[in-house]
Amino acid sequence: MSSYCVATYRCHDDKADFHKKAQSIAVGLTVGSWTELPSAKQKQMEKHLGQVLSVEVTEPTGSAVDLANGTAERYADIRIAYPDINFSADIPALLVTVFGKLSMDGKVKLIDLQFSPSFLDGFGGPKFGIAGVRELLGVHDRPLLMSIFKSVVGHDLEELSHQFYGQAAGGVDLIKDDEILFENPLTPIEKRVEACMEAAGRAQAVTGQKLLYAVNVTGPASKLADQAKRAIDAGANALLFNVLAYGFDTLRELSADPDINVPIAAHPALSGALYPSPHYGISASVLLGKLMRLSGADLVLFPSPYGSVVMPKAENMAIRHALVTNNLQQDYVYRAPEQSGTDTYPILRGSFPVPSAGIHPGLVPWIIRDFGTEVVVNAGGGIHGHPLGTAAGGQAFRQAIDAVMNGVSLAEYAESHPELGAAIERWGAKE
């Protein structure tokens, strides 16, 4: 019984025969040649041959709508099924097979991946996932709130601890390191964890709530796991990781390591080199959605459609879907027609979507409208820049979340909640 993973490509070309191109991809990236093989050899090689599933050509109409939508160019969406037997069950092998050479061959973007049940079998997915992170925090009935340090480079432990306390005192659920904080003499990782977790303890005595601190794991690739374990030994209860700088398999290994028993937040640093072009690269929903979840990210940050670093909302929704859907069969899993539909396959835990950048309390209704409640509201400037201080910044977000969860408008809730009121006065509210 054959088993396939499926790649979907968007190819732009003014005049290509896309059906021919699809055939040449299916053959070229698998058995190499086909029509010239003797039929006995074809029979032997058939299980290795890529299959063209569909070719959907979109011709430009030249209409104003096309021009406005950037769909004025001729393109085709091509789906190809690749036999699992051709590659080992790891992300580098899959990506190199379906997009290694092809990525260099004209205007072609990898816009979707579907995994076979047997390929998926090799992946544990997030160790905690959405439910596990909620369990650690004891919060089940509302979106979570994450905050980001204001500035970290050049600051010492005392300053970091001070910033940390201010954020924690406002009632945030998670605090993440800045992704550009590396090993440095002022705030080495173990000392940093100790100082911040001490501040977390002091804040908990006031707020009565738990908090996860995602410390940035950095440095030589083969030492990442050791560094993570040292941080955990020092008290770290979450990790931050710049996945694209190291590759998805390194995230998978960190996530699968039984001694790394804390949630991992995946940072999207460098991903903008890959997803924004309409002609080249890998779509955001594959890169920051499916592959992050598959590799075991418990939380995934990505640019929100609301703020300064903007990703189109449709792409945000596609990432969200890839991270949280339980309808894995339709979107994640491809079954070849001859496969029975009754065998089981693993359902990966969901990853928390964390739309980031430019978030202030007035956007909370939009975030919850777009993402539902399985979302982490993440803010930096929107917390530190609060007119009444950092702690008030966190409180304003928590109040905004409470208002939405209770079906009360922010404007009304702000009347009895001065921190939210001050935030709305500063940044406005979109309801």
Added chain:
Amino acid sequence: MSSYCVATYRCHDDKADFHKKAQSIAVGLTVGSWTELPSAKQKQMEKHLGQVLSVEVTEPTGSAVDLANGTAERYADIRIAYPDINFSADIPALLVTVFGKLSMDGKVKLIDLQFSPSFLDGFGGPKFGIAGVRELLGVHDRPLLMSIFKSVVGHDLEELSHQFYGQAAGGVDLIKDDEILFENPLTPIEKRVEACMEAAGRAQAVTGQKLLYAVNVTGPASKLADQAKRAIDAGANALLFNVLAYGFDTLRELSADPDINVPIAAHPALSGALYPSPHYGISASVLLGKLMRLSGADLVLFPSPYGSVVMPKAENMAIRHALVTNNLQQDYVYRAPEQSGTDTYPILRGSFPVPSAGIHPGLVPWIIRDFGTEVVVNAGGGIHGHPLGTAAGGQAFRQAIDAVMNGVSLAEYAESHPELGAAIERWGAKE
């Protein structure tokens, strides 16, 4: 004394104030905020602050030439110096610092990197390099010749060994695995190495020349080094590695490992997701040039400007320059104005450029004209597709190289060399 690495960005924007944007990058990716800091704090933080070195704005002229060259859009090249003190001396930290968040912030492409002497100090570069690979092969007076298996997926050891012998018998210097050959039951890496090196020995008895076989190292990230060592124990005398699937630091670690004492050929698989867009990503000269050499690739494959998978020639030349230049100071190294110019810094060995795809013997004069003799001529179809067979395919290439090295035209040389003659008849010659 401050020490800086420098990133150059090309930013496209119809109306941005590029000088303001440059300042906001320099501050935003380092200390976070600046003008609002008290002056005592500024003094303390100054050594962490990014510096704008230059902003060159190109306004569109609307001319036909601009339109034809794709330079009809407004853009600026912005150079920013980042203090080394802000990041650890590794490629992930440098890339995340200079392009982590920024990659997601509009139309911005990373088009160059210059390293400080102290950053470079942490890198050994290629263990063999151009001279070392020549030494292993005992070939000093001509371009090298590499060949690629015709098809590998679904073939067994006997078939691979047969293909290998055909290539080796033609007098090629290096044979590389296909990058899509992963661990598989038909040709597991140790058995494959044994079978191919046995074929290499038989061929050497005929040709009298040495040969390197670059076997593909694949699988889980943390097991790559072990796999490489097992392959070497089984007789492998070179490695192939899909660098982009694992990240540059993993290549650096393989290269720096004292037990991995064979040359490493870097494959460009997936790089097309990053370099071709004019608006996004990382330029080919950084990705397949400077970072590959810095990470220790002894040979670097990239799409040639001649064949089917086309990269513009100017980009090929920029990659070549990054791989082979000894004029490191100008292109690789940035010295801050206050730094003395007399201290020493490491000169990395050069990496062999391997322009690939669509190469046939008739292109050899062009390759040598463009690349000089420090180049590896690399062919697949141009060897296997030779009318007189695979061995004749290799011979035709060796003859083409000999012709050019002796200043004889291919047409003239072909008169007394039937293999070259048949190749030219099949594919033509560009002289």
